[in-house]
Amino acid sequence: SSESKLQLVHRHVRAFPDFPKKGILFRDICPILKDPAALTAVTDLFEEHVRKNHPQVDLIVGLDARGFLFGPLLAQRLGVGFVLVRKIGKLPGSTVSVAYDLEYGKAEVEVQEDGVAPGQKVLLIDDLLATGGTLYAACELMKKQKADILGCMVVIELKELNGIDKLKPHQVFSLLQY
Ligand code: PRP
Ligand code: ADE
Numbered sequence: 001s002s003e004s005k006l007q008l009v010h011r012h013v014r015a016f017p018d019f020p021k022k023g024i025l026f027r028d029i030c031p032i033l034k035d036p037a038a039l040t041a042v043t044d045l046f047e048e049h050v051r052k053n054h055p056q057v058d059l060i061v062g063l064d065a066r067g068f069l070f071g072p073l074l075a076q077r078l079g080v081g082f083v084l085v086r087k088i089g090k091l092p093g094s095t096v097s098v099a100y101d102l103e104y105g106k107a108e109v110e111v112q113e114d115g116v117a118p119g120q121k122v123l124l125i126d127d128l129l130a131t132g133g134t135l136y137a138a139c140e141l142m143k144k145q146k147a148d149i150l151g152c153m154v155v156i157e158l159k160e161l162n163g164i165d166k167l168k169p170h171q172v173f174s175l176l177q178y
Contacts, residue, residue, distance in 0.1 A: 005041035009175055012038040013156065027156050027178065029127050033069060042070060042175065046153055047077045049173050050123065054150045058120040059083055061147075063138055064090070064109070066127035070155065074125065083115040085124075085138045096144050100137035109137050111145065118146035128156040129172060132163030139170055 012031040019026040032038045050057055057080055062071030064086045075082040088097055088108040097110035116122060124138050135152050142149050149170055157163065157174035164172050 005045055006175060008038050008041045009045070009155070013176065027128060027158070029066065029069075029155055032155070039073070042155060043073045043077060045175050046070070046074045046125070049153065050074070050078060053173075054121070054123060056121050057123050057150055059116060059122045059147075061085055061111075061116070061122045061124045061138065061142065063124065063126040063134055067125050070127065071125045083111065083122075085109050085111050085141060096141060098137045098140040098144070100133050100140075102133065103131075107134075107137075109134070109141060111141050113145075116142065116145040116147045119148060121148045121150050123150050124152045126152075126154050128158065129154045129161075129163040129167075129174065130158050131161050132166035135163070135172075136166050139167065 009032060012035055014028040014031055016026040016028055032042060057078065059081050060071045060075040061083045062068050072082045088110055091110055091112050094113040095110040096113055097108050099106055099108045122142055124135060126135060129135060139149055151171040151173060152167060153173045155175050157177045159177050
């Protein structure tokens with residue numbers, strides 16, 4: 001058909017008002033995972049972006065939990081490894097962690113110390129950019145590891161929350177913007 005890959009992906013994102021709390025319009029990517037053609041389209045679009053803009057990438061770094069759905073598929077396409085940035089307390093062995101502020105309270109993410117070596121060129125991936133707090137903390141982790149951050153990638157960017165500004169100077173590539 002003549003439908004573009006982006007249109008296909010767009011058709012597989014749903015919006016749920018007032019989830020998980022009143023006033024939040026939740027963008028649900030589950031229909032993408034349920035449709036092999038839509039999931040292939042997402043992976044194709046990320047792969048095209050990386051091959052064109054970051055062919056030197058060494059590692060894809062995915063964020064807990066929905067970055068784990070897209071990251072490994074992309075890493076396999078590119079022939080590079082995938083590393084997990086997890087919420088605190090889930091990873092064995094020596095880890096490095098970074099705490100960050102949420103709308104209410106605090107959160108912390110961590111990576112295994114031997115996950116990323118100094119100088120490795122990394123691309124971070126998640127499903128969605130909102131305030132940017134999560135990706136910002138993950139970038140801080142990568143800096144602690146002395147990684148070379150090439151950029152961030154998300155399926156969805158929520159523009160009104162200005163997450164892009166928070167992540168400067170790192171570039172953010174998104175497939176869909178709301
Ligand atoms: C969501 C989403 C991103 C993050 C974006 O994850 O998957 O990781 O929020 O928000 P931010 O840009 O304001 O930091 P969530 O915290 O709901 O956890 P989950 O991945 O475990 O569902
Ligand atoms: N994470 C933070 N804000 C979100 C939203 N509006 N939809 C889905 N995931 C989110």
